[in-house]
Amino acid sequence: MGVTKTEIFTGQQNDLAQFFKVLGHPARVAILQYISNQNACICSDLVEEIGLAQATISQHLKELKSIGLLKGEIEGKSMCYCINIERWSQIQHQLNTFFNKTKSNCC
Amino acid sequence: MGVTKTEIFTGQQNDLAQFFKVLGHPARVAILQYISNQNACICSDLVEEIGLAQATISQHLKELKSIGLLKGEIEGKSMCYCINIERWSQIQHQLNTFFNKTKSNCC
DNA sequence: AATTAACATCGTAATATTGCAATATATAAA
DNA sequence: TTTATATATTGCAATATTACGATGTTAATT
Numbered sequence A, B: 001m002g003v004t005k006t007e008i009f010t011g012q013q014n015d016l017a018q019f020f021k022v023l024g025h026p027a028r029v030a031i032l033q034y035i036s037n038q039n040a041c042i043c044s045d046l047v048e049e050i051g052l053a054q055a056t057i058s059q060h061l062k063e064l065k066s067i068g069l070l071k072g073e074i075e076g077k078s079m080c081y082c083i084n085i086e087r088w089s090q091i092q093h094q095l096n097t098f099f100n101k102t103k104s105n106c107c
Numbered sequence C: 001a002a003t004t005a006a007c008a009t010c011g012t013a014a015t016a017t018t019g020c021a022a023t024a025t026a027t028a029a030a
Numbered sequence D: 001t002t003t004a005t006a007t008a009t010t011g012c013a014a015t016a017t018t019a020c021g022a023t024g025t026t027a028a029t030t
Helices: A011-023 A026-038 A043-050 A054-066 A085-101 B011-023 B026-038 B043-050 B054-066 B085-101
Strands: A070-075 A078-083 B070-075 B078-083
Touching: A011 A026, A011 A054, A011 A085, A011 B011, A011 B026, A026 A043, A026 A054, A026 A078, A026 B011, A026 B085, A043 A054, A043 A078, A054 A070, A085 B026, A085 B085, B011 B026, B011 B054, B011 B085, B026 B043, B026 B054, B026 B078, B043 B054, B043 B078, B054 B070
Parallel strands: none
Antiparallel strands: A070 A078, B070 B078
């Protein structure tokens, strides 16, 4: 046990849950907010800014990249991580569709 | 280790992450969708519908209740779990605010 | 009062996540 | 080419999550 039984859910349900899951950590929320405020980003800033070890930040960035929310470009010897606006809007739209469709009630 | 360092993040960041986290499991997404489609809900239906053990469903329901998304009323010897519309809209609004505020970019 | 039905809770095994030190890699600078 | 800087990856320890059987609890039914 301990494994999520993804095979009993639809692809849409698994995808939605995956987006939510990646966003479900305060460090990743903070990273997105910081990058957004900077309008540019170098990873070493994040380590100071967030207060987690460099390895840990790098790991969180990887997860944000895994769902396409961030794109990273090499810029000299550092990295420029940016929010992928298209993907960002796409995910926001999918989450809103879920929220709007799941609104009916009984009590 | 293994503990999220919530103390280094703001309350808002932790709250946001908590909402996302609770929604970050396909069973919980499926439960919300099913309840919404039924416009009413009895837990035993969910066990058949979702395909997880009764104890597991009960646990997921508890997590959805923990952020106020579901409210449960005792109805005879069964339970009527319903989506808390007010809370639902409130959380949707908060997530959208986050998405809209975190949209700027550099590349 | 005993039985049944519908959940909830407990205990536990399996797996996932978080965080970090150490190390690897890659590029710029000297 | 050595050195320094920035980031990624690996390996591991601590903790969290997922899932389920067993058991508790509560209320209707008999």
